Amino acid sequence: MRTILFKSVPFSKEAVTLALESGVDGIIVPEKHVAPVQALARCKVLCDDAVCTLELTAKADEEEAASRLAAGEDVVLARGWEIIPVENLLARSDRVTVEVASLDEARLAAGILERGVSTVVVLPQAVTELKAIVQELKLSQGRIDLAPAVVTAVRPVGLGHRVCVDTMSLLRTGQGMLVGNSSAFTFLVNAETEHNEYVAARPFRINAGAVHAYAVMPGDRTTYLEELRSGSEVLIVGADGATTIATVGRLKVEVRPMLLVEARVGDTVGAVFLQNAETIRLVRADGTPVSVVALREGDEVLCRTDVAGRHFGMRITEDIREA
Structure with missing residues (x-):
């Protein structure tokens, strides 16, 4: 998870309040403001004088930064950094920190060498974009390729323990979790964003499926639904493939009547x-939800196909068949 610090130098009470409400990981302030800011929230507060900031204006500056990082020091690359020197440092360390003064600069820093820097220090010039920076760098997980899958069967299969994942976020139509019997074939299960005459919408909830099912998680991992806990971070996926993170507030595991849904993408088949x-x-190719009760053979729903092979949720290369 990328770390975001806000630098309030010169000090601004209003900017610090906004930063804390935005969800930054830490605040950098002048020494006399450290203790008062520490009393505002459980958040790292650093003294500006204790933060080593280097300007990258020559190759020697890059070498000094590399040497300090190798020695375990924390170094901040001052705004004005260029991509090539930062790439060189990223190739030698996973603890690179840079200053940014806009959302565009934050995006650039987060995308260098695909993995990006570990920490960004947001300068006061970017305070109006701070919420957007935190949202994009902390929550966005890039995009996932989804494909329309043709439903081949829908049939009742008796009772089973199913898992409702109640998140601490309000989700939108077309957003949900990727869940399936196999990590190689997962279905986009829409959050309960839609009203009907009997049940109010619960846009924080994904009624995700049976306890044994795989759920696609942040960081290219999977987990069994039964293993989720309050405080777990789950991957939320939209119909357009855009992803974000939500935190689980509560899980509800109850015995309910279940349906088996099977589908096919080309020669690849999957079920949930x-x-x-x-x-x-589930979610149609146009992003609209379709109830499993109304689902018919030949309908198309959004799914993700992948290569099977997971060990404790991590991707491995192995000959695995899941049925």
Whole structure:
């Protein structure tokens, strides 16, 4: 997870309050403001004088930064850094920190060598974009390729323990979690964003499926639904493939009547067990939800296909068949 610090030098009470509300990981302030700011929230507060900031204006500056990082020191690259020197430092260390003064600069820093810097220090010039910077760098997980899958079967299969994932976020139509019987074939299960005459919308909830199912998680990992806990971070995926992170607030595991949904993308087939209820929806190719009760053979729903092979949720190269 990338770290975001806000530098309030010269000090601004209003800017510090906004930074804390935005969810930054730490604040950099002049020494006399350290203790008062520490009393505002559980957040790292650093003294400006204790932060080593280097300007990259010559090759010697790059070498000094590399040497300090190798020695375990924390170094901040001052605004004005260029991509090539930062790439060189990233090739030698995973603890590179840079200053940024806009959302565009933050995006650039986060994308260098695809993995980006570990920490950004947001300067006061970017205070109006601070919420957007935190949202994009802390929550966005890039994009996932989704494909329309043709439904080949929908049938009741009796009772099973299903998992409702109640997040601490309000989700939108077309957003949900990728869940399936196999890590190689997962279905986009829409959050309960839609109203009907019997049940109010619960846009924080994904009725995700049976306890044994895989869920695609942040960091190219998977987990069994049953292993999720309050405080777990889950990957939220939109119909357009855009991803973000949500934190689990509560899990509800209950015995419910279940449906087996099977689908195919080309020659690849997959399945998922979902509760047999109108409020549980998959997502059509156009981004609209479709209830599993209304789902028919030949319908298309959004899925993700991947290569099978996971060990404790991590991708491995192995000959695995999941059925």
